[in-house]
Amino acid sequence: MMIALAGDVMLGRGVNQALRDLRPEEPWGDVLPLLHGADLRVINLECALTQHPFPWRRTPKQFHFRADPSAVAVLRAARIDACSLANNHTLDFEEQGLLDTLTHLDAAGIQHAGAGRNLDEARRPALLTPGPDRPRVALVAFTDNEPSFAAGPNRPGTAYLPVSLEPGGLETVEASIAAARDAGAEVVIFSNHWGPNMIERPSTLHRQFAHAVAERGADIYFGHSAHLTQGVELYRDTLILYDTGDFIDDYAVDPFLRNDWSFLFLVSLEGRRVCRLELEPVELHYARVCRAVGHSREANLTRMENLSRELGTHLRREDDRLVLPT
Numbered sequence: 001m002m003i004a005l006a007g008d009v010m011l012g013r014g015v016n017q018a019l020r021d022l023r024p025e026e027p028w029g030d031v032l033p034l035l036h037g038a039d040l041r042v043i044n045l046e047c048a049l050t051q052h053p054f055p056w057r058r059t060p061k062q063f064h065f066r067a068d069p070s071a072v073a074v075l076r077a078a079r080i081d082a083c084s085l086a087n088n089h090t091l092d093f094e095e096q097g098l099l100d101t102l103t104h105l106d107a108a109g110i111q112h113a114g115a116g117r118n119l120d121e122a123r124r125p126a127l128l129t130p131g132p133d134r135p136r137v138a139l140v141a142f143t144d145n146e147p148s149f150a151a152g153p154n155r156p157g158t159a160y161l162p163v164s165l166e167p168g169g170l171e172t173v174e175a176s177i178a179a180a181r182d183a184g185a186e187v188v189i190f191s192n193h194w195g196p197n198m199i200e201r202p203s204t205l206h207r208q209f210a211h212a213v214a215e216r217g218a219d220i221y222f223g224h225s226a227h228l229t230q231g232v233e234l235y236r237d238t239l240i241l242y243d244t245g246d247f248i249d250d251y252a253v254d255p256f257l258r259n260d261w262s263f264l265f266l267v268s269l270e271g272r273r274v275c276r277l278e279l280e281p282v283e284l285h286y287a288r289v290c291r292a293v294g295h296s297r298e299a300n301l302t303r304m305e306n307l308s309r310e311l312g313t314h315l316r317r318e319d320d321r322l323v324l325p326t
Contacts, residue, residue: 004264007247044244052100098157163192165205
């Protein structure tokens with residue numbers, strides 16, 4: 001079984017404008033066949049799907065991302081199975097924007113985790129069944145961004161979880177993974193929108209936290225938030241993707257850090273065990289993604305090789321991709 005993981009998909013602002021002249025499949029470019037070829041597809045949805053007109057003003061916030069509800073057709077064109085909603089833009093248009101997002105994803109048959117109508121729903125795993133003779137997969141999602149967005153017992157919001165090795169936080173991690181197993185999941189993806197922007201390397205604390213999540217039973221750690229891809233690591237039997245970068249957006253490009261370089265992460269499993277990771281380099285253009293070519297492809301591959309080597313991971317070149325056999 002193969003799971004395709006992509007980082008931040010932001011369909012608001014300039015992308016939302018561009019979508020008025022694009023077919024739903026066009027933002028995915030020539031990456032679309034790779035997504036269709038996977039058994040499951042999971043992203044971080046970095047905007048609200050809503051027409052609610054009022055942005056979040058209760059705490060200072062520079063950016064507010066909102067896409068028309070019709071943008072859900074873009075997700076359906078890529079056959080996205082599940083979205084993480086635990087991030088710093090899900091409530092950009094207040095609680096109503098989140099509630100609208102849930103409604104539109106549900107109507108489209110797209111699962112979601114990491115935000116909900118209350119804390120219990122925000123922490124609830126999304127259960128994915130890819131087909132006969134395939135393991136059932138759960139997505140659980142948390143974020144350490146925007147504590148003011150946190151769900152409460154009777155308040156819509158995100159599954160907020162500070163990155164910490166304190167027992168209380170790790171008990172929440174353990175309980176979420178156990179709930180996914182109790183619901184029948186054989187494979188658990190732990191999604192986390194964490195840490196600061198434009199950072200190429202995870203901090204020591206972030207590595208320790210990811211290891212602690214692995215020790216509590218996650219099979220895949222799916223990190224995002226930095227707008228840059230960070231190195232990958234195999235810790236025990238858990239695949240850790242520290243940051244999967246961006247995938248669709250309208251962001252300005254840093255000419256040195258190159259936040260327009262990213263990857264599609266293709267994870268193959270035998271039963272519950274991760275047996276292979278393939279990294280397909282992609283390049284982001286305004287409101288579109290495409291497979292990287294030429295210098296961009298080579299430079300992106302080399303950067304990921306070096307960042308992963310710093311984490312003790314030795315990726316190899318195969319068919320002009322990076323591969324981690326486990």
